[in-house]
Amino acid sequence: MASRTDFSAEEWSVLRTAPALVGGAMMAATPDGFFASMREAFSMGSSSFATLKAYQDVALLKEIMTDKDQLVDEMKAKLGTGGTPAERRARLQSEALAGVKQAVAILQAKGGPDDLKAYRGWVGAVAEGVANAASSGGVLGFGGEKVSEAEKAFLGQVMAAMA
Numbered sequence: 001m002a003s004r005t006d007f008s009a010e011e012w013s014v015l016r017t018a019p020a021l022v023g024g025a026m027m028a029a030t031p032d033g034f035f036a037s038m039r040e041a042f043s044m045g046s047s048s049f050a051t052l053k054a055y056q057d058v059a060l061l062k063e064i065m066t067d068k069d070q071l072v073d074e075m076k077a078k079l080g081t082g083g084t085p086a087e088r089r090a091r092l093q094s095e096a097l098a099g100v101k102q103a104v105a106i107l108q109a110k111g112g113p114d115d116l117k118a119y120r121g122w123v124g125a126v127a128e129g130v131a132n133a134a135s136s137g138g139v140l141g142f143g144g145e146k147v148s149e150a151e152k153a154f155l156g157q158v159m160a161a162m163a
Contacts, residue, residue, distance in 0.1 A: 006111075007106065017099055018099035021092065028093070029150040048065055051126075101161045104162055128155065
């Protein structure tokens with residue numbers, strides 16, 4: 001099993017930010033308003049907690065999840081703040097997918113099989129949890145579709161990036 005000391009600062013940043021980028025990109029896939037966004041944001045946290053319980057014997061996962069120092073600053077640096085909402089959404093999805101691919105490659109090179117399995121489980125749980133957290137296209141949370149076509153497409157891209 002790997003630990004933080006096995007990774008460079010850049011590698012550690014990739015491992016930490018990729019799941020959050022995936023969650024943010026999934027939230028942005030179908031902008032649905034304040035209440036849906038709140039449910040999706042809550043789902044990111046609960047998905048992470050459930051994954052941590054499922055893989056409690058994987059110390060690396062716990063280290064990554066509890067190391068939140070500068071996470072927001074690192075994500076802002078990767079994403080920037082300029083552009084239209086559509087441009088920011090595309091940039092977020094692109095960075096998320098690139099981050100997942102990088103993280104998987106890093107763990108294949110420096111982590112153990114349990115580390116990689118747990119990390120993939122975490123990223124998948126975040127993506128699926130956010131996608132299923134709120135309906136899209138309804139009124140005040142009623143009606144609409146549980147997982148939008150944009151969310152389904154991005155979820156497929158995330159799963160492919162982890163293969």
